[in-house]
Amino acid sequence: MVTLTVCLDSLQAIFGVQQNFSYPGSQWNQRRSIDRVVRAEHLLLKDYLPSGLPDGFFIPADRDRDQKEEAMVIILREGALDLELQELEQFLSAYNVQIKPTVGEHTIIWGLVGDTSKIDIDGLLIHPCVKDVKRIQEPFKAANKKFHPEQTVVHIADGIDIGGGNFQVIAGPCSVETEEQITEVAKDVKASGAKLLRGGAFKPRTSPYAFQGLRAEGLELLLHAREQTGMPVVTEIMSAAHLPLFKDVDVIQVGARNMQNFELLKELGKQDKPILLKRGLANTIEEWLMSAEYIMAEGNQNIILCERGIRTFETATRNTLDLSAITVLKEKTHLPVIVDPSHATGVRRYVETMALAAVAAGADGLIIEVHNDPPKALCDGAQSLTPEQFDTTMKKVEKLRRFMETEINN
Ligand code: PEP
Numbered sequence: 147m148v149t150l151t152v153c154l155d156s157l158q159a160i161f162g163v164q165q166n167f168s169y170p171g172s173q174w175n176q177r178r179s180i181d182r183v184v185r186a187e188h189l190l191l192k193d194y195l196p197s198g199l200p201d202g203f204f205i206p207a208d209r210d211r212d213q214k215e216e217a218m219v220i221i222l223r224e225g226a227l228d229l230e231l232q233e234l235e236q237f238l239s240a241y242n243v244q245i246k247p248t249v250g251e252h253t254i255i256w257g258l259v260g261d262t263s264k265i266d267i268d269g270l271l272i273h274p275c276v277k278d279v280k281r282i283q284e285p286f287k288a289a290n291k292k293f294h295p296e297q298t299v300v301h302i303a304d305g306i307d308i309g310g311g312n313f314q315v316i317a318g319p320c321s322v323e324t325e326e327q328i329t330e331v332a333k334d335v336k337a338s339g340a341k342l343l344r345g346g347a348f349k350p351r352t353s354p355y356a357f358q359g360l361r362a363e364g365l366e367l368l369l370h371a372r373e374q375t376g377m378p379v380v381t382e383i384m385s386a387a388h389l390p391l392f393k394d395v396d397v398i399q400v401g402a403r404n405m406q407n408f409e410l411l412k413e414l415g416k417q418d419k420p421i422l423l424k425r426g427l428a429n430t431i432e433e434w435l436m437s438a439e440y441i442m443a444e445g446n447q448n449i450i451l452c453e454r455g456i457r458t459f460e461t462a463t464r465n466t467l468d469l470s471a472i473t474v475l476k477e478k479t480h481l482p483v484i485v486d487p488s489h490a491t492g493v494r495r496y497v498e499t500m501a502l503a504a505v506a507a508g509a510d511g512l513i514i515e516v517h518n519d520p521p522k523a524l525c526d527g528a529q530s531l532t533p534e535q536f537d538t539t540m541k542k543v544e545k546l547r548r549f550m551e552t553e554i555n556n
């Protein structure tokens with residue numbers, strides 16, 4: 147007979163009692179010690195104990211709560227052979243995880259305690275005794291709020307931080323076009339309150355015939371605008387081979403199309419500059435955080451995430467701004483999150499409302515495209531605000547931030 151222990155706060159909240167429960171063990175189970183612990187999500191229990199929670203599930207004793215949580219659960223096939231289980235145990239022994247088996251009437255599950263981030267789910271599923279595998283703990287560690295509860299503050303320059311209560315607006319043209327253009331826009335957006343200047347020198351364009359950016363010359367012009375205004379600059383990198391050109395840049399942007407360019411991410415992990423990591427066109431939040439993890443695993447912890455809209459069936463906007471990503475990320479990670487309403491909507495007249503919505507949702511900043519003459523812009527004119535429009539937007543953003551700080555968040 148085996149004692150099952152359900153160790154989940156939410157279950158305790160649901161049932162409010164502690165009860166002992168005994169279940170007949172299987173062959174496998176009889177070989178194992180008596181005290182079994184299940185630490186599984188409520189959903190998982192519902193899925194794999196189909197008759198629901200049997201009467202008498204043991205809701206956690208404090209002793210159990212002190213134990214380390216299970217990070218992964220393996221659901222075994224009914225009738226799995228001892229030999230198959232031994233092979234699985236052997237496979238897992240390479241990962242330095244503890245196995246906590248739990249036996250139900252028809253289902254045996256193994257909870258794995260320890261660092262499961264290196265365990266490949268496919269590698270488990272090829273074992274004949276494995277029916278399903280669920281991760282309970284996220285596969286990202288460095289970016290995980292659980293292991294790093296304090297908010298990361300990314301320091302950019304004297305008095306310019308992002309995250310942990312520091313809100314910043316980055317503004318400027320989609321691409322650097324001429325010295326006059328970038329310098330003029332820089333002065334305008336600075337006057338309106340933007341603290342960082344954006345401008346692409348290497349542009350990822352869908353068509354190879356479209357303007358590709360001024361490349362090295364564009365970076366020089368951007369740095370010249372920094373000299374003129376004192377604003378730190380943010381610009382996109384497309385290849386690790388260009389890194390030497392970026393040595394004086396303040397923040398390196400990884401664009402949506404490169405979010406999963408893992409070799410590039412690894413190289414950026416070796417830099418000491420802040421990285422603005424945009425969300426991929428069709429990537430999940432978890433994939434995005436795993437990309438941040440690539441950079442962090444190499445050493446660079448200074449990452450700002452940027453939600454810039456994702457591909458959906460909707461065509462009224464260029465992308466669909468996933469505002470819920472902000473709130474999800476705030477729960478999952480300590481990294482700052484900013485929003486790009488320009489690429490998210492693709493339409494100038496929609497930018498302001500989405501910028502305000504992002505502020506209301508708790509974003510740590512905004513990145514907004516501004517052009518001194520949008521109809522003549524070489525790239526993304528349709529979504530670029532004029533300096534006057536940007537100024538109005540900034541005033542509303544400031545008002546809303548004050549309201550949030552004084553009326554809502556207090
Ligand atoms: C950009 O910021 O100019 C850009 C190309 O953005 P994204 O990678 O989000 O499309």
Ligand code: MN
Pocket residue numbers: 320321489515525526
């Ligand atoms: Mn653009």
